[in-house]
């Protein structure tokens with residue numbers, strides 16, 4: 344493969360963010376943007392010196408496009424993946440892959456049948472501070488991992504945030520489907536195990552969003568290596584208190600990672616001082632897209648697997664069921 348041609352679907356926040364990365368990579372070119380909003384598509388095309396269309400199907404038979412990058416509202420992912428895969432295009436699909444098990448299974452099957460590389464866009468796996476945390480756990484810095492407290496809190500649905508994110512029809516859920524998938528993915532990634540059960544409470548408490556979608560949730564999860572953890576996600580946290588962070592407890596101490604501030608700290612169990620461990624590396628989005636392109640060039644599976652994408656959503660769906668039934672739920676496996 345020489346230059347890899349990309350077609351981006353969705354000229355919104357993530358479409359822009361991805362385009363900014365492709366611009367900096369060698370051997371890749373954004374050949375066109377598709378957005379059903381013509382003025383958005385045109386503005387994007389001017390900014391990134393590319394072509395635009397309003398119907399993404401016009402990109403699917405183009406020989407100069409080898410991969411489709413899906414940055415659309417959640418419930419539009421299924422059709423876009425099915426169409427792109429049937430046309431033989433490789434796919435980077437923003438998280439969440441989709442919003443139900445059956446929709447995810449259909450899209451994953453069509454990719455397998457057509458030998459398409461599909462990478463779920465779990466950016467958090469590529470944040471340098473999160474990679475460093477994983478490395479430290481693997482090297483035994485905290486001894487044997489026991490427990491994780493993962494937190495993603497913010498003031499949600501603020502200016503600049505698309506309204507569809509608070510709708511059941513296009514988002515398939517609220518904070519959990521939007522950001523809880525990151526939290527569950529981080530827990531699986533750092534603890535190196537599969538989620539076994541989810542016990543949760545979630546609901547819509549304060550925001551003016553669809554009644555069926557939640558603005559806050561708390562999950563208690565157990566993993567199949569005996570570790571356990573909590574995930575606290577909230578869209579109703581005052582701005583100064585917002586955080587994307589985790590505390591990972593092991594037999595020898597605790598690692599604290601602050602994703603938005605890029606800090607990693609270690610405190611030994613019987614020590615009184617905290618060591619700050621320097622974080623180095625490129626942005627998560629750059630690293631994620633670099634991985635997608637490398638996987639295509641090297642004809643291999645990307646480091647974020649279909650199972651990772653599926654299980655992050657499956658964990659969220661288990662949380663919804665648990666919140667409704669009051670019971671711990673085993674997430675459906677891929």
Ligand SMILES: NC(=O)c1ccc[n+]([C@@H]2O[C@H](COP(=O)([O-])OP(=O)(O)OC[C@H]3O[C@@H](n4cnc5c(N)ncnc54)[C@H](O)[C@@H]3O)[C@@H](O)[C@H]2O)c1
Nearest residue numbers: 353354355356357358377378379380414415437438466505
């Ligand atoms: N990885 C991350 O950290 C991260 C952060 C934010 C959002 N996301 C994900 O990125 C995806 C997109 O979110 P966003 O914030 O960019 O949304 P957005 O609303 O900013 O952009 C979506 C774009 O899709 C367009 N669109 C809608 N329907 C279309 C259609 N049928 N055909 C073509 N274009 C259509 C809209 O006009 C809009 O421009 C979601 O899956 C979201 O969860 C990921």
